[in-house]
Amino acid sequence: MATKSQPTSDELLARVLSSLNDDKAEDVVQIDLRGKTAIGDHMVIASGRSTRQVASMAEKLADRLKQEYGMVCKVEGKDTGDWVLIDTGDIIVHLFRPEVREFYQLEKMWLPAGTSPAQSEN
Numbered sequence: 065m066a067t068k069s070q071p072t073s074d075e076l077l078a079r080v081l082s083s084l085n086d087d088k089a090e091d092v093v094q095i096d097l098r099g100k101t102a103i104g105d106h107m108v109i110a111s112g113r114s115t116r117q118v119a120s121m122a123e124k125l126a127d128r129l130k131q132e133y134g135m136v137c138k139v140e141g142k143d144t145g146d147w148v149l150i151d152t153g154d155i156i157v158h159l160f161r162p163e164v165r166e167f168y169q170l171e172k173m174w175l176p177a178g179t180s181p182a183q184s185e186n
Contacts, residue, residue, distance in 0.1 A: 077105075077154075079132065079133075080108055087112075089110035090112070093171055095108075103156060104151075107156045108155060109157075113161075113162070114145075115144065115145030115146060118148055119143075121159055125150060126150060137150050147164050
C-alpha cells in the first residue's frame, strides 16, 4: 500500500477551503496564525445555514482529508451542529450556524484591532 504524502499547511488550507466551497459554506474567513500561536498555522471560520448543513460540512471535510491524505482529524460538536471544531493539526476549522457565530464573534479574537476579516476568494 502506498503511503499518502502529508500536505503542507498551505496545501491543506487550499483543500479545506475547496471542501467548504463545494458544500456551500457561507462567509468563509481565513486567518493566518503563523507567528501568533503554536496551535496551528491557519484558522478557517465559516457558516452553514442549519445544524444539518454544519454537521454535514464537518463530516465531509473530515472524510475528504482522511481519504486524500490519510489524516484523522479531531472533531468536536458535530452531534449538535451549532459550532463544530475540526482540528487537522495545522488548520483549525470552526463551522457555525450564523446566530452562534454572531454570538461568539471568534474572528475578533484573532484579528488585529481595526482590521476586518479577509473573506476567502472561494
